[in-house]
Amino acid sequence: MKTNDVILQFTAKLVFFIIFFYAVHIFFAGHYTPGGGFVGGLVTASAIVLLVIAFDIKTVQSIIPINYLSLVAVGLIIAGGTAAFSMFMNEPFFTHYFDYFYLPLIGKTSLHTAALFDLGVYLVVVGVTMTIIQTIGEDE
């Protein structure tokens, strides 16, 4: 007998976006309030896991066609690259730069290279978590 998961699947579709945007929020808010790349990445991964539970791995893979191992690599490159960038400016490894800008629509905003580094952390965490869950899940 095939069970009908219509309620779960419908709820998951909605809740996925709520969780995902919450993850984006704590990622960006990290520099001033609790949060950051690590927790943001974990929460994002949990949103995807929710989809995996409601549907199945293959379906989710076709919706979000990302190779998570490549995501890990990209994350490491971004993090390492951000850290290495300052060396081209004749300053020590891992020197960050920040300033305040007036952006259209958003207004006065602080732009910080630390955010780029955090993005690397975020991608690695999402990639690793999903790799682990996916490989274990696909294993017979």
Next chain:
Amino acid sequence: MFLVLCMFIPLIAALFMPFFFKKIRSIHTGWFVLIAPLFLVIFYASYVPIISKGETIIAQFDWIPSLGISFVSYLDGLSLLFSLLISGIGALVVLYSIYYLDRTKEQLHNFYIYLLMFMSAMLGVVQSDNMITLYLFWELTSISSFLLIGYWYNRDKSRFGALKSTLITVGGGMMMLGGFVLLSIMGETFSIRELIEIAPELATHDTFIFALILILLGAFTKSAQFPFYIWLPDAMEAPTPVSAYLHSATMVKAGIYLVARFTPIFALSEVWIWLVAGIGLLTLFWGSFFAVKQTDLKGILAFSTVSQLGLIMSLLGVGAIAYHVDGAQDTIFKYAAFAAIFHLINHATFKGSLFMIAGIVDHETGTRDIRKLGGLMSIMPVSFTVALIGSFSMAGLPPFNGFLSKEMFLTAMLSVKEFDFYNFSTWGILFPVIAWIASVFTFIYSFYFVFKTFTGKYKPEELPTKPHEAPIGMLISPVILASLVVTIFFIPNVIADTFIKPAVVAIQPFLYTNPDQVDIHISAWHGFQPELWMTIGIIVIGFLLFLVLSKWQKMYEASPPKLTLNNLYDFIVYEFSDKWMRNFSGLYMTGSIRGYLAYMFSGIAFIVIGTLFIKDGFKVTFVGASPIRISQLLLILVLVIGTITTVFAKSRMTSIIALGAVGYTVSLFFVMFNAPDLALTQLVIETISVALFLLAFYHLPKFQKVEERTRFRFGRAFVSIAVGVMVTLVALSAHSQKYIESIAKYYKETVYSLAGGGNIVNVILVDYRGFDTLFEITVLAIAGMAIYAMIKLRLSKKGGKL
């Protein structure tokens, strides 16, 4: 410079030998080898007139100048004599080996490379003035001896003998290195000459006696003294030219050389005299006693070599007595060192020829077993003559050189009882007595060797091949040596003036400064002295005992085979080192992770708690501690309950859940202690890890999925309590002793102005100390990839191919 190069000439020649062997097949490689020792013997002979006047020649080549290590070629009477022996007998042995080893059947290039390597090493040992290079060459002799003994490497006995000799001689060499290092620390130089100059000052050091014993250990192992002689009989598995060269004439005399060379430094020590003379005498007796037991020709010669080396060694020991006697130049004490050098030359000549004869007999009859041999006199007349000369010289009969040195040996031994220091007046009488008994046995085995082989009944049916006289080339070397044996008897004083006196000056610089001062005249007839009566006694008793040899030779079999030194060696190497040590490591290397964890945890707990109390580091104050709130107590209660449940739960599922509860409580603690970032992360991570635990639980194999409680083990409980106590004590002490202010203040002040952020935790993670974070995400990435690899790459199970 050229003198230093000369030490390396054989080594350089060795480089070309494979070429000669591979490209020029029609000529025996030995002919090419012969050039090197021939050149050297002529070259060193050209120094004889200079050195015999008492001059010394020195050449130096710096190797590691910053450490004071250099190749020094120092030629005085002693080293020149040894150099001539090495190159001279080397040339004869090479000549002999040309006829002994078959050009088509043997790996000649290997043989001659090892032999030339040995020759270089030996020249280096006797000429080096620098102790470090002396040690270098010393070990090179051990290595080349190892290679030569194991030359027929497909025979088990060869490999056994090679291993045994190497273990013993290299072990002794290591000891000797220790002695050298101690000496160089005391004297602040590696040069033996400079050490001799400050010898009395050296003796005041505390470590002087250790250096003495260590160097003696090196000399005793190399020169096959008691109880280290056991490698020499087993080394007889080497080809006979090797036995003749290394194990009778040269390498085994390296220890003699070392003792002679260091006599000026150590002679003032009583221990030195007692050890060298005593062990030498013991070896002399022991070797001669057991030589009669042997049935193998080379076995007899090996024990005979051991015994003769003991004789020389004891003479050197007695020679050191001269240091303690005023005006020893005019007394009977002057003879010992002289006799030692004289007998060294004589032994090299007659023992070399005897070994070559043993090789000839082996080569021509196919056996070395004395029980199968007999009646070869008429078949091999030349060999018999040479063997007779050699044996009679070894037995100490006139008109052969052994007679002269045996007389001087007895003179020296008789002198010991007149020495009234260090208990010698009471125990000194033992020296001539033991020497006399040993000489009787020497007489017996010398006769045993020659007459059992060449006279008696001819037993052709027991011999593997039909015997005939050896080819002329093979006989040249033993005949030359045998004629030397006779010649030396008739012109002993020429030999003494040219070789012995300069060497004695080198051994006893405290007595003489010039060879002319050594006023010893060797005479074959010295009147009816006690020595002569002793010799007559040796001959009479020895001859009588030889006649009834078959009656009492069985006596040797009565000694229990368990109580031999060889058995001790076998026990140490095969039983103790191999089995017992394997069992011992098996005791603690169990392969069980639990066992190793127990070692580690109990070890660290023991060390840390011990250090804490030995260094008086334990302190507890509650100054600056925060007040305790009810909510915290409640959380701790939950935490403790969760922990206890985890440890004592019957089902694994309960343990996992309880562990989760502990994790969530910890995250509540983070909330309570104002760490929102930690709390968030802890919450999510705890969830994931509990999920992974459940996954692992779900996949446990069914047949082992028995639900049972963790068994209680007292040892484990003890170790875990100890570790807990350790962590608690360290945490309390660390908290009670804060010496420097926290760095947190700086972060707090600069988080906005310098880093442009508000969340200190996150700014520290990505900015102040982003380096850590960079590698933590690398760790995560590696973990992810490892899990991926572990699960996806299971080739061995699925395909069976790697």
